[in-house]
Amino acid sequence: MDESTTFLYFFDNLTQGKTSMSVASSRPRAARETIPEFSLYGELTGTDSADFVHIEWIETRSRLYDWHIDTHRHLGLFQVLAIFEGTVEANVDDATWEVEGPAVITVHPSAVHNFRFSRGAHGFVLTMAQSVPFDAALGVDADMESLLSKPWLFALGDAPQTRDRLYTLLGLIMDEFSRPQLGHAEMVGWLTRSVLLLLARLHAHHDSASRAGRTELDLFARFRALVETHYTEAWSIPAYAERLHVTESKLNRLCRRIAGKSAFDLVQDRLMLEARRKLIYIPAPVSHVAYELGFQDPAYFCRVFKRHVGVTPSAFRRTAQHTHLGDDA
Template sequence: MKKNLLHYKGLYGDNNQRDFGDFVHHELLATRSKVYNWEINVHLHTDLFQIFIISSGEGVLIQDNIRIHLMTPCILLIPTNTFHGFEFQSDVSGEVFTISEQFIESIFKNTPLILLELNKVKQYSFNLENHDLNDFIYLKNKIIKTISESNPYKQISLQSLFQLFFIGLYNSYSTFEDQKESSNNRTLGYFHAFQKLIKKTLPESKLIKEYAGELRITPVHLNRICQTLVQKTALQVVHEYCITEAKKHLLYSSYSISEISYLLHFKDPAYFSRLFKKQTGLSPIIFRSNNSQKES
């Protein structure tokens, strides 16, 4: 087990620091996967969102130490900073789009409901008679053609095409509860901004009133937003993120429990362990041990 988490600031195997801006990249699935013998180690991409459009063949997504079989044909969405790995069979056929978080944010800045939906790993499976699949294939081909073009309206065209692509997925497979549908954009925008603030800081080092202050709302208002959208307090949302980050280190690094607690800015490792057990039902040591056994 490696000491550090495996993360890339670029594509898989590329760790060159760069300013991605409105970065949009396309390649065949086999281009990179074949080089690595069809096995992609568990990793994350900093500030990059990925769309896998897999038309046929077999593969397994590995996330949180769980193996998820890909039901092809399918579209798989991997949010930014999300650990994932793959084991593909050599018969797999598909394509990968990698786009910057900044690009996603820019095209849906007025539609925070979709931004919330894009925060989760999702697999959308189709049967071959599904007419929606043809729509997505059409949009995919238009995007590929547009990427290769050189004209002053290229970026605007890509924004429009990706909007149609994601809205099509959302309309076909939306699982949002009625209360989220009825929430206004302002409320959803505050919650999305809160999530971004949590990710940008070491959460345990900041108070809820400080988050609220940065959002220019009261702590009571922030709690009400969280209760409405996810039935949790603002503090519970922060703790949920902390536990998710802790799981990454427990699963994919060899840091000790104390080191992980300090990395997440918990002042007391014992408190970190108690919170982890309260949230998961397992102590950090047992969680790591159980998942190590799954790997062996």
Template sequence: MVSARIASSAPLRADRLQRAGAAVVASKIETGLAERSWSISDREKRHHCQLFCVLHGRAVFIGVDRHRMDLLAPVMLWLPLPVAGEFRLEAGGDGITAMIAEDFVWRIIGDSPVATHLRPMLERVVVAPSDRIALQLAEIGVSLNALIRESREPQAGGAAMMALHLGVVMLHLWRASGGGAATAQRGSGVTTVQRFRQLIELHYRENLGVDDYADRLGVTRAHLHDACLRATRETPLALIHVRLLEEAQSRLEQTDLSVEQIGYSLGFRDPSYFNRFFKRLTGVTPGAYRQSGPVARTTREPLSFAAWP
């Protein structure tokens, strides 16, 4: 049996994912003497996708409809936001698990040349069985190691590094599952909110308003507002702001562009508007954020989604 060495990590905690900048939180599952289980709540109670990679042993996933999926290592299991249930790892098993913010997955898929094929992974369970990943497990292990390291020790450019390695893992999942058509459990379908997020990814630099997005979706502003509140507990404007903030933070971390240049590239024609927008969402100015260092950045949550020029 092929195995992969996975770096040690602290136990997985959902609150770590909620911190600004924590797009991925990955952790090793150590060998245990007893069965362990993970309760995967429905989308009303979580905002992340879940990935399990079982390196040794047996596991099972039981959906809320009581459908049972038996898993024999080495195997990977992808659980998107619409899916809920319970994952159980038998005694003696080990591997890793990772929580990935759904918005971060959208960003990876939006930039991928195979986006059309990867997009269904946001709607369905995907299983990469042992006979499809055994030969690639060492390569997958490199990317999983990187996700653990980057989520445990945040550094400049961490989001970009995570995106690269998570993209590799997702491509392996897609290939091993039969190009997206193999064992899968349908979720809730492509919703208005999912299509809205796709449009945000394509047009967030263009300073489009909520009405513009609603028109492109072919729905009313009120319908889009209600759909976003039901699915995410955020308004459409808040989701637009989150994506803008993420891009602003990324450019402050990874480029030498001035604050004014970054603001202008994101649709802010007045530097003071960009400074006000950024400070209201993070509590600090763009300049202070750039100087604070990656560790300090990951500990503050956005304060408000209210500012927009």
């Protein structure tokens, strides 16, 4: 393959008015013996080049099929669907998403997938041979391997800089397809590498955020477990924080972020839940309930209970017994 064909480009036959391609029917059949396999959806021509790259507008092909790209797969191809306007219902293997642009969906090689776009949806579909991400020598093979192993969804609504960069890069690739100029193979090669690097960054950020999220959820779960064990022992919040090896302020930030309440409020919630249970189901004096919950002064327990529940313990018990309420939250 000479330098001018380092990348094998296919102009969109649909936009160029060519008739040489074979087009499969878009009508769904009652039953299929096999899953349709295409190079590009509806085209039966092959793409056996290891350097294959193709780009087209989402709307170019989907409009021809009433905005519904039926179930199919691409052997040996990696696909990037970048939607910037409109919505798409996407099924990629076991993943099902309803997505509003801007967002990116990746389709790994051989994945069975279908898309249903809203009318007027706008964006790009970038398709390449599965070897291209690794041949690009980007130094991010681990991220590429992960991207090519399963479907990924990256929402870009909160990442305007990445959204704009991606739109610009894909638009430049589209321009090279439409008006090839001197060095266009090299230009598209570098632009494609830039898109892949953006995807690698999105993946790395997503992976890092997921790990951080799991770490925070694990820490919160450990806090709740400690509360469940010690809520009647009048532990202070600094004591909980010390046991968890975090600062009191970090523990409070974590609780507010996940539960919308401070650590102290969560401990009080658990304490008052148990108070309500005991008042309803145990026919013991209020003072006895207070002592069981770790209060040394029943009067103080009554004040805390009223502040939290809105009525005194005795009034709560009478109302619950009268109406046969069993608030076991």
